[in-house]
Ligand SMILES: [Zn+2]
């Protein structure tokens with residue numbers, strides 16, 4: 001178990017405690033209120049969700065542009081960008097850290113990918129590792145490098161209000177078909193202690209002779225809530241589940257200056273509480289109860305310990321996604 005905040009910071013934290021402690025107290029009260037509001041919002045959204053008329057796809061293929069683990073020759077990063085192709089079109093899901101880090105541009109060039117090849121972009125949620133980096137998050141503007149900008153503006157489906165440079169920003173308010181036969185769960189909420197109210201949409205599609213495929217970004221709303229929504233959207237059996245589940249149990253990815261940001265900022269708990277093995281056990285039980293045949297885990301927000309446990313304890317055939325690899329579902 002590693003320190004989430006390096007001991008180097010402890011004297012500074014002790015010095016700042018007269019300011020930090022009252023702030024944490026006030027923030028915690030707001031967090032408890034927001035957490036209850038998010039849960040209520042999700043409950044209403046799920047109970048009001050109407051089944052979607054999902055087209056039956058001949059195939060669904062995922063090529064991973066950005067992930068923590070990689071195939072040889074590809075760059076890894078603590079962000080996500082997935083390219084989905086179906087027999088009726090294609091869609092890019094998330095743009096990693098966008099132009100602020102080299103992984104997306106490097107891997108896209110290696111795969112000969114540009115956004116003119118897709119019908120639309122969808123963003124799982126408005127965090128830097130999915131919408132194009134820190135300045136993209138601060139300015140609430142999805143950002144890709146000029147080379148990856150489409151020559152004609154195409155839709156960018158968003159779970160919350162934001163802009164998208166070079167794209168036509170479109171707010172997804174509830175579950176609906178997006179493009180290429182792929183649908184969105186609509187926004188699902190989670191209150192994060194420091195990052196605040198977060199809306200995230202997962203993708204779902206129906207593949208012939210298989211069933212449903214569901215993909216998440218960071219999995220902030222929790223996999224339990226996402227799967228509950230999916231159950232309301234389709235009676236098809238769950239075939240494949242993939243993407244981020246946010247389990248930095250023993251440590252985060254992309255740590256900077258001795259701070260494990262993922263274990264402190266994105267957890268849905270106060271910063272003094274860790275994500276635990278018990279939390280992971282609950283998620284594993286929920287996934288096993290949903291019974292997918294295949295699971296495609298993201299290592300971008302989940303530590304190796306959690307990935308290993310899931311590989312051992314999930315009943316499904318379980319893979320860890322790698323940048324540069326293509327998965328046919
Ligand atoms: Zn993430």
Ligand SMILES: [Zn+2]
Nearest residue numbers: 127218220266
């Ligand atoms: Zn996130």
